[in-house]
Amino acid sequence: MRYVDIKSISELHDFFRYGKPLHPLISIVDLARVDRSHRIPGDVYRLNMYCISCKRITTGAFGYGRTTYDFSEGSLLFSAPNQVLAPDPDINVVEGWGLYIHPDFLNVNAKGRKLTLYSFFGYDASEALHISDAEKNILEDCIRHIEREISNNLDKHSHNLILSNIDLLLAYSSRFYDRQFLTRSKPGNDIVQRFDRLLTDHFNKETLIEEGLPDVKYFAEQLHLSPNYLADLLNKYTGKTTQEHIYLRLIDKAKSLLWSTDRSISEIAYELGFEHHSHFTKLFRNRTGLSPRDFRNHS
Numbered sequence: 001m002r003y004v005d006i007k008s009i010s011e012l013h014d015f016f017r018y019g020k021p022l023h024p025l026i027s028i029v030d031l032a033r034v035d036r037s038h039r040i041p042g043d044v045y046r047l048n049m050y051c052i053s054c055k056r057i058t059t060g061a062f063g064y065g066r067t068t069y070d071f072s073e074g075s076l077l078f079s080a081p082n083q084v085l086a087p088d089p090d091i092n093v094v095e096g097w098g099l100y101i102h103p104d105f106l107n108v109n110a111k112g113r114k115l116t117l118y119s120f121f122g123y124d125a126s127e128a129l130h131i132s133d134a135e136k137n138i139l140e141d142c143i144r145h146i147e148r149e150i151s152n153n154l155d156k157h158s159h160n161l162i163l164s165n166i167d168l169l170l171a172y173s174s175r176f177y178d179r180q181f182l183t184r185s186k187p188g189n190d191i192v193q194r195f196d197r198l199l200t201d202h203f204n205k206e207t208l209i210e211e212g213l214p215d216v217k218y219f220a221e222q223l224h225l226s227p228n229y230l231a232d233l234l235n236k237y238t239g240k241t242t243q244e245h246i247y248l249r250l251i252d253k254a255k256s257l258l259w260s261t262d263r264s265i266s267e268i269a270y271e272l273g274f275e276h277h278s279h280f281t282k283l284f285r286n287r288t289g290l291s292p293r294d295f296r297n298h299s
Helices: 009-016 110-115 133-151 158-183 185-203 216-222 227-238 242-260 265-271 277-288 292-298
Strands: 003-006 026-030 044-047 050-059 062-064 067-069 075-079 083-087 092-101
Touching (some): 050 133, 050 158, 092 133, 185 242, 227 242, 242 277
């Protein structure tokens, strides 16, 4: 396997054999016109840029990370800089567009940096946004506005106007993701239930001392999801983040030990996976308003 790093918009156009870019830091590409004939099977690519792509594929598959996905129905895919992409040389994109944004374009001011915080840039390809024709038309309208600004002679307003239209595109994408969470309520609730069982199983273990506190990444891996997607799904269905769920279950376990045992606060903290009991005491106080000792005395 050979890694090919694409570090600039100019290098991206050379790789696509797509002609010269109109702007050094941002480009919109008609994916049906990309030349894929020179790609070497087995090569994987790292793009040092943000990418939003909408595509419909009839043959071939698209690799993202270590997994292959079929996008024959048309999907919106987001990726952050340095994600590993592995397109099939035989892939046939019937229609679609890609918006490629170098980090330097966004990092120049607070408005641009804010756009990098959208959580779906950290989703896996299996968590792509599946859009209706009406939604697709809305997003393509944003793309046309961005393309118009890129194609015009740049002036002092250009950067801000392009950012505003990217912001609008991402805001619509966030709305459409909310719709997707709601229309897939049964799979979403199934994931919530599986997550709850994982939490229960983890805090029932006798090995918390060795394993320590679980983190968001651990549960996401167990559920075969990205941490960002799991966090957003839980927030949509429960109103709480993944970390909040972990802390709530931890506090419940701590309360049980404080009620039902004579173990010292230090022993309980150690059993729950804390290296220092002061960290446990601080977390417990923040979550309950009482120190562990005060909680035990008032129980």
